Amino acid sequence: MARSRWFWRIAFLAIPLLLYLVIVVGPLLYSFFFSLTDWNGFSFDFNFVGLENFSKIFVDPLFGNAIKNTIIWMAAALTLPTLGGLALALALNSRMRGARIYKSLFYLPICLSLAVVGQIWIWIYQPRWGLLNITLDSLGLVDVSRAWLASPETALIAVIVAWAWQQTGLAMVIFLAGLTSVPTELLEAAQIDGANQRQSLLRVVIPLLQPASVVVIALAVINSLKSFDIVYIMTGGGPFHSSDTLAMMMYNESFKKYFMGYGSAISVVLFLIAVVLIAFYFRQVRRLENLYD
Amino acid sequence: MTSSTPALKTVQDEAQERRSNRLALAALYVTLTIIVILYSLPGLGVIISSFKTTQEISQGGLWSAPAQINFDNYDEAWNNGNVRTYVVNSFLVTIPATLLSILVGILSGYVFSKLPFRGSNALFIFVVAGMFFPPQIVLIPLFRLFNSVGLYDTLWPLIIVHTAFGLPICTLLMRNFFSAIPAALRDAAVVDGANEGQVLLRVMLPISLPALAVLGTLQFTWIWNDFLWPLIFTQSDSMRTVMVGLVTLKGQYSVAWGVQGAMAVIASIPTLVIFIFFQRYFIQGMTLGAVKG
Incomplete structure (x- = not known):
């Protein structure tokens, strides 16, 4: 009996785990290995250079710049789509008629590819006939309108706004799921105790949304680390690296300049940052589970 | 004691409250409608312009209504031999990868849920954690791996x-789904002499259709929309998928904005269809994948 159980465990797990080890875990370890080399991407051979790539990281102004932009991205991710998603979820959670249609329209962008989202927003920012500049011009704000994606001051934030447009729907979905777990008895009790709408929102609903908030915040931070597709499509990290994120810089160093060793070192740093964030997230989730079980 | 205490409410107060409630609801509708229109504008602009001639766009911008609905852009995009190749390639990747990822998820999810062993929980977390890491950390080793086995550009x-x-996501969702199935169901089948393979195939899978639908919609959408992997692993036009192809072809149609719009719409149709018909599963997957993480 016990033997046949082990037979099935191994039979079922063999292929999934083998795949995971060969395609995910192994390559991850190999990234550490390549970060100690000067591999150029073409030739089969490479030399060991020790920690040279890592010492380069700390003096490379482009790396500091990418870190800064990634932090800006995270900060924006924690505000724009998170608060927007929360506000929409609260507004749409009421038993208003037609809420379903509104919800669908807000989460429709989630099913679009970031390649398409980027394309859509390139047109919004198009200098001559883009929606943004047309609107600004018609409001008499001709001085404000500009080539948004070609100006170093605005390129990063313009890309983030496009990304946030899609992420808002995702945050809304998670907050809405969290709201369904708020018991109506609790709200009625608060009302009977004389709480007005604002009070019951701040004291009852928002605290009960804590698990959903942890998820939304974690997703925002982790997805910020992954920010690549939309940057690649809208600006490629430019102009003058003004919209370079860590993931974008890693790609450029590795697959544009063919510094695969240096690119690996950047990916190792990316991995370490992700580990810290993910560990923090798992701890929060576990804490919440203990709280509610 | 203030007059807001419910017990002291007069009839007049209540009538006033109802009136102000109705006003607040109307304000909510108006605000939400304005927001939803603004929110949909970016997507609408692309759809509208895909029906306009290049001349119309450069004269009136993207945002004016077309003089007449005109399918020339779709004709042009679809009859560009490459677009059809890209779409076919996307299906050739998305369908098998969706099915295979669900299959491995079923196998490992079943073991983690119904055949746990010492350390299986840690192994489960180890597998699920893969979901959160930026793919950049395995880019270079995988690039080298597929190059060396001759699979690059396929x-x-x-x-x-x-x-x-x-x-990771398939294992997570299938484990959670299987865990919700009562153990008695499996035990009864085992008493009747079924082995684990038969239990999974004949008992578990037939009642797993909702979970499979959730995973099917999620995986299809993600894989179809993916941009990074085809960018790294393919090079020739005959191997590009539609999202990368979209960006590649932008150069060819750099001023034919209507054609670009039509291509973006064509590339999004499969996931839009999935979203419209399987929205319930799609949203369920989004929240399950996020909240239970």
Whole structure:
């Protein structure tokens, strides 16, 4: 009996785990290995250079710049789509008629590819006939309108706004799921105790949304680390690296300049940052589970 | 004691409250409608312009209504031999990778849920954690791996990588789903002499259709929309998928904005269809994948 159980465990797990080890875990370890080399991407051979790539990281102004932009991205991710998603979820959670249609329209962008989202927003920012500049011009704000994606001051934030447009729907979905777990008895009790709408929102609903908030915040931070597709499509990290994120810089160093060793070192740093964030997230989730079980 | 205490409410107060409630609801509708229109504008602009001639766009901008609905852009996009190749390639990658990732998820999810062993929980977390890491950390080793086995610039790396990277989410959802199935169901089948393979195939899978639908919609959408892997692992036009092709062809149609719009719409149709018909599963997957993480 016990033997046949082990037979099935191994039979079922063999292929999934083998795949995971060969395609995910192994390559991850190999990234550490390549970060100690000067591999150029073409030739089969490479030399060991020790920690040279890592010492380069700390003096490379482009790396500091990418870190800064990634932090800006995270900060924006924690505000724009998170608060927007929360506000929409609260507004749409009421038993208003037609809420379903509104919800669908807000989460429709989630099913679009970031390649398409980027394309859509390139047109919004198009200098001559883009929606943004047309609107600004018609409001008499001709001085404000500009080539948004070609100006170093605005390129990063313009890309983030496009990304946030899609992420808002995702945050809304998670907050809405969290709201369904708020018991109506609790709200009625608060009302009977004389709480007005604002009070019951701040004291009852928002605290009960804590698990959903942890998820939304974690997703925002982790997805910020992954920010690549939309940057690649809208600006490629430019102009003058003004919209370079860590993931974008890693790609450029590795697959544009063919510094695969240096690119690996950047990916190792990316991995370490992700580990810290993910560990923090798992701890929060576990804490919440203990709280509610 | 203030007059807001419910017990002291007069009839007049209540009538006033009802009136102000109705006013607040109307304000909510108006605000939400304005927001939803603004929110949909970016997408609408692309759809509208895909029906306009290039001349119309450069004169009136993207945002004016077309003089007449005109399918020339779709004709042009579809009859560009490459677009059809891209779409076919996307299906050739997405369908097998979706099915395979769900299959490995079923196998490992079943073991983690119904055949746990010492350390299986840690192994489960180890597998699920893969979901959160930026793919950049395995880019270079995988690039080298597929180059050295001669699979670079074929569709195989895409299928393999999507299956492996789908394992975490598929394992997570299937384990949670199987865990909700009463153990008695499995025990009864085992008493009747069924082995684990038969239990999974004949008892578990037939009642897993909702979970399979959730995973099917999620995986299809993610894989179809993916941009990074085909960018790294393919090079020739005959191997590009539609999202990368979209960006590649932008150069060819740099001023034919209507054609670009039509291509973006064509590339999004499969996921839009999925979203419209399987919205319930799609949203369920989004929240389950996020909240239970």
